[in-house]
Amino acid sequence: MITELKTQFAHALWKPGDNLSDRWALQSENRDTVSFNRQKLTDRERLLLSLLLSEPLSPPAPQTKEENAWHAYLFGDGQQPPTEETICAVHFQLEKPLEDFAAFREAVLNTFPPYTCFVWQNSMSGMLLFPSAAEDVDLDAVVELIETDFYIGISFMVGTPVEGPKAKAAWRFESELFACCKDDQTKKKRHVLQAAEAGLAYLLKQTPSLELEKLRAHFLPQEIVDDKELVRTVRVYLLENMNSTKAAKTLHLHRNSLQYRIDKFVAVTGIDIRTFPNAAFVALLLP
Numbered sequence: 706m707i708t709e710l711k712t713q714f715a716h717a718l719w720k721p722g723d724n725l726s727d728r729w730a731l732q733s734e735n736r737d738t739v740s741f742n743r744q745k746l747t748d749r750e751r752l753l754l755s756l757l758l759s760e761p762l763s764p765p766a767p768q769t770k771e772e773n774a775w776h777a778y779l780f781g782d783g784q785q786p787p788t789e790e791t792i793c794a795v796h797f798q799l800e801k802p803l804e805d806f807a808a809f810r811e812a813v814l815n816t817f818p819p820y821t822c823f824v825w826q827n828s829m830s831g832m833l834l835f836p837s838a839a840e841d842v843d844l845d846a847v848v849e850l851i852e853t854d855f856y857i858g859i860s861f862m863v864g865t866p867v868e869g870p871k872a873k874a875a876w877r878f879e880s881e882l883f884a885c886c887k888d889d890q891t892k893k894k895r896h897v898l899q900a901a902e903a904g905l906a907y908l909l910k911q912t913p914s915l916e917l918e919k920l921r922a923h924f925l926p927q928e929i930v931d932d933k934e935l936v937r938t939v940r941v942y943l944l945e946n947m948n949s950t951k952a953a954k955t956l957h958l959h960r961n962s963l964q965y966r967i968d969k970f971v972a973v974t975g976i977d978i979r980t981f982p983n984a985a986f987v988a989l990l991l992p
Contacts (some may be wrong), residue, residue, distance in 0.1 A: 707737040710757070717745035730827055731758035732802075738829065764825035765806045772822045775834060779824065779873055791866040793837040794876050795844070796883045799829040800858035812854060816847050832876065837866035844897040862886075862898045882907050895944075909989060921990050929973055930992060938966045939978065943988050947979060 711718060719728045719740035729746075731754060732738045741754065767773040777783025795817075803809050810823055818839035825831040844861045851859045862883045867875040879900055886898065886906030909917070921930070929935060938956060942963070945951040953963040971977050978984045 706757070707733055707739050710754070711739060714741060714746070714750065714754070717741045717750065728827075729760075731755075731760060733758055762802050762828045764828045764831070765810070767825075768810070768823070771820075772824060775822050775824050779832075779876065780826065785869055785872070788869045790836040790838065791868055792834055792872060793839075793866050794864040794872075794879065795833045795835075795842070796862045796864060796876075796879060797831060797833065798860045798883065800860075802828045803855065803857065805855075809851070809855060812850060813847065816850065817842055826880070848896045858896070860896050860898070862900060862903055864900050879903075885910055905988065912989075917990075921992065924974060924976065924986075924990055925992075926973055929970065935966055935970060936991060938963065939970050939987065940991055942967060943978065943984055943991075947981075947984055 719742045723742050724744075727743045728740050729743045729751075730738060730740045739758075743751070746754070767776045771786065774783060774786040778785050813833070814821055814823060817833055818835045821833050821835040823831065823833055844863070848859055848861070851857060862879070864876065864879045882900060882903035883898075886903045938952075938958075941955050942949070942952040945955060949960055949963055949967075952958075953960045956963065967978065971979075976983050976987060978987050
């Protein structure tokens with residue numbers, strides 16, 4: 706039903722960059738979620754949607770003075786909270802609404818640096834804000850923790866360090882980047898992204914599909930495109946920064962088997978992905 710509604714109300718779907726106060730999130734009985742821009746809907750359309758869908762659970766209110774200040778600044782008309790440090794935002798997205806927000810908050814904050822601010826955007830997404838100088842968080846371990854303890858999937862994107870005055874615009878844009886790559890992230894079963902990786906997905910979506918297909922047709926022979934295991938191997942090899950040992954471990958392959966596949970790709974395409982410029986180009990081309 707959600708797909709049909711998105712087609713029927715395509716003119717009123719909420720898009721990154723729209724005023725957040727106009728966002729109206731709704732969900733179906735099986736908890737599929739879609740967001741509309743209230744200002745682009747007529748009274749009759751709003752009534753119809755309210756009969757077909759329901760509003761998801763509201764997220765909990767900010768729990769600390771600092772969280773309240775950041776929430777008001779990011780999603781309202783609040784003033785920028787004073788800070789002398791650059792701040793990093795880790796964006797997160799849940800696959801479905803939670804049943805116990807308090808327990809989820811406690812579990813997540815126990816894995817993040819002290820003084821981390823937990824800011825909800827809606828009942829399924831938000832940001833964790835902390836000084837960029839803090840120690841790195843093992844987000845893969847956090848994903849495993851949430852999946853094990855709460856039986857729910859979660860995805861993260863690590864943003865870039867920003868100064869206070871630039872935070873609002875920067876984090877809104879990062880939210881747009883995250884939204885842009887969520888489908889690809891799900892398909893590849895990756896739960897932790899860096900902002901630069903999301904930026905790559907963003908660039909791909911800005912490239913006219915016809916031009917992208919022309920490039921793929923020229924540089925990737927059909928026998929490569931049809932070899933799904935080879936394509937997956939090359940993708941993982943690139944994601945692991947061309948580190949054969951790490952890629953082989955991720956793929957559960959012997960290093961020699963991985964090398965055989967890489968050599969085959971190079972021989973058939975003529976593109977040596979062991980060099981950075983070629984690797985970056987192929988990362989854009991892979992289907």
